[in-house]
Amino acid sequence: MKPSRAFNFFGILLIFAMGFSPMNVDAARAPINPSGAAAGVYDDVRPAWRYAGAWTANAKTGAYGNTVHLSRAIGSSASFTYLGGGFVLYYMACPTCGKLDIFVDGKKARTLNQYAASVSWRKIWVTSLIYSGNHVARFAHAGGATVSIDAIQIMPLPQPSNSPTIGGCPIYPYNNIWNARVDRLPVHARSTAWVNSIGRATGFHMDFGSGAWAGGPIGIPFNIVSAAQTAKYNVSFYYPDESDAGPYPIPPNPKREWGSDHHILTVDTDKCILYEIYDASYANGSWSGGSGAIWNMRSNALRPDGWTSADAAGLPILPGLIRYEEILAGEINHAIRFTASATDSYIWPARHLTSGTSGALTNTPPMGARFRLKSTFDISGYPAQMRVILRAMKTYGIILADNGADWYVGGAPDARWNNDMLHLLDNIVGDDFEAVDVSSLMIDPNSGATRVRRWNPTIGNTLQIQYVDPLDSTKAVNIYNLDMFDTTPAQVSALHTQGKKAMCYINAGAWENWRPDAARFPSAVLGADYSGWAGEKWLDIRRVDLLAPILRARLDLCKAKGFDGVDPDNVNGYQNPTGFPLSARDQINFNIWLANEAHVRGLSIGLKNDSEQLSTLLPYFDWGLSEDCFAQGWCANLSPFISAGKPVFAVVYTDAAIDFNQFCAQAASLQFNGLLKNRNLDAYLQSCP
Numbered sequence: 001m002k003p004s005r006a007f008n009f010f011g012i013l014l015i016f017a018m019g020f021s022p023m024n025v026d027a028a029r030a031p032i033n034p035s036g037a038a039a040g041v042y043d044d045v046r047p048a049w050r051y052a053g054a055w056t057a058n059a060k061t062g063a064y065g066n067t068v069h070l071s072r073a074i075g076s077s078a079s080f081t082y083l084g085g086g087f088v089l090y091y092m093a094c095p096t097c098g099k100l101d102i103f104v105d106g107k108k109a110r111t112l113n114q115y116a117a118s119v120s121w122r123k124i125w126v127t128s129l130i131y132s133g134n135h136v137a138r139f140a141h142a143g144g145a146t147v148s149i150d151a152i153q154i155m156p157l158p159q160p161s162n163s164p165t166i167g168g169c170p171i172y173p174y175n176n177i178w179n180a181r182v183d184r185l186p187v188h189a190r191s192t193a194w195v196n197s198i199g200r201a202t203g204f205h206m207d208f209g210s211g212a213w214a215g216g217p218i219g220i221p222f223n224i225v226s227a228a229q230t231a232k233y234n235v236s237f238y239y240p241d242e243s244d245a246g247p248y249p250i251p252p253n254p255k256r257e258w259g260s261d262h263h264i265l266t267v268d269t270d271k272c273i274l275y276e277i278y279d280a281s282y283a284n285g286s287w288s289g290g291s292g293a294i295w296n297m298r299s300n301a302l303r304p305d306g307w308t309s310a311d312a313a314g315l316p317i318l319p320g321l322i323r324y325e326e327i328l329a330g331e332i333n334h335a336i337r338f339t340a341s342a343t344d345s346y347i348w349p350a351r352h353l354t355s356g357t358s359g360a361l362t363n364t365p366p367m368g369a370r371f372r373l374k375s376t377f378d379i380s381g382y383p384a385q386m387r388v389i390l391r392a393m394k395t396y397g398i399i400l401a402d403n404g405a406d407w408y409v410g411g412a413p414d415a416r417w418n419n420d421m422l423h424l425l426d427n428i429v430g431d432d433f434e435a436v437d438v439s440s441l442m443i444d445p446n447s448g449a450t451r452v453r454r455w456n457p458t459i460g461n462t463l464q465i466q467y468v469d470p471l472d473s474t475k476a477v478n479i480y481n482l483d484m485f486d487t488t489p490a491q492v493s494a495l496h497t498q499g500k501k502a503m504c505y506i507n508a509g510a511w512e513n514w515r516p517d518a519a520r521f522p523s524a525v526l527g528a529d530y531s532g533w534a535g536e537k538w539l540d541i542r543r544v545d546l547l548a549p550i551l552r553a554r555l556d557l558c559k560a561k562g563f564d565g566v567d568p569d570n571v572n573g574y575q576n577p578t579g580f581p582l583s584a585r586d587q588i589n590f591n592i593w594l595a596n597e598a599h600v601r602g603l604s605i606g607l608k609n610d611s612e613q614l615s616t617l618l619p620y621f622d623w624g625l626s627e628d629c630f631a632q633g634w635c636a637n638l639s640p641f642i643s644a645g646k647p648v649f650a651v652v653y654t655d656a657a658i659d660f661n662q663f664c665a666q667a668a669s670l671q672f673n674g675l676l677k678n679r680n681l682d683a684y685l686q687s688c689p
Contacts, residue, residue, distance in 0.1 A: 060092065060148070062121060068092055070148040071141045079138040080152070083299075086619060087126055087137065088153040094119045098144010102126055105135050110645055114147055121150070124643050164319065164326075164334045167224040169272035169297045171319045171334065172448065174600055176300050177349045178319040178334045180450045182372050182397045182436045191435035193363035195371075198340045199406045200430045206389075206422040207339075208322065208411030216258025219413035220265065222318055223254050227268035235277060236288040242307040242352075244294040248275045250287060256280060263310055264289075265318050272297040276310035276317055300449040303351040306358070311337075313367035313401045314351030320399055322392075322411035327385050330549065332392035335370065339404030343367050348439070349448050354403055365400055371433045372397035383421055390425075397436055406430075454602040455501060455564045456622045459642060462673050463649045464685050467505060472683035473498065481505060481567050484558050485515060492562040501565070503606070504558040508551060508594055509570030511537045520550050527579030530570075538570075538578035541590040551594065555601055565604035567625060568594055572610040588616055595620040606649075611637040624648040630663045631656045639670060648672040653679045664688035 055078045058070040069078070089102070089112075097114035109126050126137070141147050164171040164179065172178055188194070208219030232247035249268055257263040264280040267273075274297050279290035293309035295316050303314045311317050320337025342364050344356035350368025373393035382390060398409065407430060441450040462477040471491055473480070480495055484504035492502045511521050513535040525543050530536035539547065558566055571591050574582040591610065595617075598605035607614070607621040611634060614624075623646050629635040630652050638648045650672045652663055660676055667674030667688050674688035 058148070060150075068148045068150045070146055072146050074098075074141050074143060077138055077140040079136055081136050082152075082154045083135070086154075088123050088619075089126055089149065090121065090123045090151040090153070092119065092148045092150060093122050094146070094148070096145045098147055099142040100147045100149075101140040101142040103138040103140065111142065115144065122643070124645070126645075166222070166318070166323075167267050167269040169267060169269055171297055173298065173300055174596070175450050175452045176319075177438070177441065177448045177450050178316075178399075179396070180335075180438070180441055181395050182335075182370055182438060183375065183395045185436045185438060185440065188369075188435035188437040190361060190363065190365075194365040194369060194435045195430045195433060197342060197364045198430055202406050202430050203426050204407045204409060204428040205405065206322075206411060206425055207405075207408040208413055208417070209419040209422055210413065210415050210417040211419065212258075214259070217255075217413035218258075218419075219411050220257045220263055220317060220321055221255035221413055222265040222267060222321070223251055224267050224269060225249055225251050227270050227273070230268075233287045235280075235292055236286065237291055238288075239291040239308060243292040246275075246292065246294070248277060248287070248292060248294075262289075263317060265310075267297070267318070274316060274318055278310040300447045302349060302446055302448050305351055305446070308352040311402045312343075312352060312354050313346060313399075315349065315368070315399070315401050317401070317410070320401060320410055322389060322409070324412070324414035324416050327388050330388060332388055333396070334392070335396045336389075336392060336398045337401045337410035338371075338398045339402045339408045339410075340365060340400055340406050341403060343400065343403060348442055348445055350401075365435070367400055369400040370397050370436045370438050371400075372436050373428075374432055374434055377428075377432050382424060385418070386421060386424055393433075398433075452600065452602060454599065454604050456604045457501070457565070457647050459645065459647045459671055460673075461647055462687055463675060465505075465651065465675070465677060465681050466683050466685075468680055468682040470683075473500075475683075475685055477685075477687070479503060479565075482563075484554065484561070484563070484566075487561065487563075489561045496562065502563050503565040503567045503604075504561070504563040505567045505569065506551075506554050506558065507536075507570055508568035509539055509541060509573045509590075511539055517550060517553065522546055528577055531577075538573050538576065538580070540578075540580045541573060541582065542580070542586050544590065544593055548593075552597060555597055555603065559601045559603060563603065565606065565622070566598050567606050567608065568598075569608060571608060572612075575612075584613065588613055591617055592620050614638065614640055618644055618646075622646055626650045628652060628656060630666060631658050635666060635670060635672065638672070642671050650674045652676055654684075655679050660686070660688075 055069050055071050055076060057067050059066050060068040091112070091114060093114045093116035095115070095117060097116065100112040100114060101108060102110040102112060104126065110124065112124060139149065211218065227249040230249040230251050232249050234245070234247050237243040249266055250264065254264055254266070262279050262281065264277045266275040268275065274295040277289040277292045281288055291308050291310060293303065293316065303309055308314050309316060317337065319334055322332065322336055326332045343354060344362045344364035344366055345358060345360055346353045346367035348368060350366065353367055356362065373390060375394060379387050379390040443449050443451055457479060461479055463479045463481060464475045464477045465481040466472065467483045467486070469486065473495060477500070479501045481503040482505065484506050487504070495502050510530050511526055512518065525540045525546050527538040527540055530538055541547070555566065571594070572587065574584055574587040587610070591607070595605050604622040606623045606625045607617055608625045609627060610617065614637065618640055624638045624641040626635065626638055626648065629638065629650055635650060641648045650667055652658055652674070654676060664674050676686040678684045
């Protein structure tokens, strides 16, 4: 096994924010997101940083700039704000170092005992409680003579590959309200009234297509530019008090919506900024418009409360447009924009109304209201392209974003649209939809971030693995690891009744010819036989485009059956004779993609065996599972999981001829849950004490 990587304090630019949010930082050295410290490593090398409580900067050999942050007063604390999925804390352990409590968003995340027999540099991973938006981390000196910290590495917010993108830019983080599934949310109490208001018998209309209507393209187009190479304009707005000043990059002869609204949408791929203008017009070398909004496509930030945007609801337009590229991809992963002639008030995530009183809901739908196509609506008779749209309407729904014709759905013009096919959706009526209550998703009314909660196992939890029937649910363990296909929802529910959690096993890196979805795998992804396992072949994990629909369906089934987590097998194919030239980077890319797909479904996920890549993959996986690490001598390589507060389940097998007592002694010293199993993974279990 390869040794774990050591952190090089001098190989990375370090600027540390201790005490308050970063300020006055040279952007060329350390660009900081204005709403919090962004991904990167931070250490204190400048006198401009401020400190809270009794923290002081002290010289210490080996630290960046030979400086650490040290406190000698129990009860003193320091805090900083960051934007990301969590952070790695680099600290110094020493004979006189004490305890440090670490809080994230007001809740205790870790207690760190920094005591060590000798001075040593260490690091731990601290995750955000919710993967979204700004977080506040606070360190409190909880015990002992001293506590000391060197640096913080803020980890980027994970982005699953199926998040909507344009020009290489994400259309908001994966947990943004536009990208949130609503197929399992409750029906809104005013659903009947709102549908009646818009029109229960009124047909839908796809307000986009190919060719021209009344002299112009059908739909709302958008421009993709490099702002560094595009002329910028200070647009004159007639609603300046609710518009972003700009300047706005506008290319020569920009694509502009035909008709009365004259929207111009522009994506700057340099910085992933979205610029949207309502009623844009050009005269005498200058641009003017009704209102304008500028959006950071990597942020969940909303407009200031009460502000309009280029849409009356104060929402961005681009995220809700149906694009032909999504039809080709076979999946729309976001809510869809639509209009209604009468609206009253507004609800989250909308920020603006055109009539009514803020906060006062009536039987007329508010801006921001979310609807979904009823699950009972039969889409099987529609062409495949139209089923992509209809599935999205069931899964992600539609958002009321502007005043206009009732049930008019927004999309981008494209010569490839078949207008006759789009008109097949005209027979859908309001009665086929229901309003959805999305309030349970809201974290902060001023943020578009949604709750993506999931259960994670903890150090000390015990595990049973059983893939051979009949299921024995009497084991005195916290968690059952079961085959996803062979386990019924009733069995998972019964475990939950006993207070136990359930992980679903899926084979993520290899094909098995006995699985019910085996025929879905195209021959192009099937590689060499998996030695020793009849009917199994390695997969070409580089072809995520081909594997994604199959593996997503498996994860969906895992979630639908009620499982709490997923155990993906064979995620180290790059080390094996797969028949494909897989690289370590290919494996990392696939494993991160898989972890993010699990997380967006609220499933925890474990990393099985791939310890060589743990230094890169640790932030993305919630626990580790090893097989035969004791017999092969690499169990200690999984210790970073424990340092990060994540459990390790170490499995040894009865056919390996190991000393079980010696194994259990090692497992106890490493804080692993050790278990002895038969190789066929039947009900037999012997757990380490």
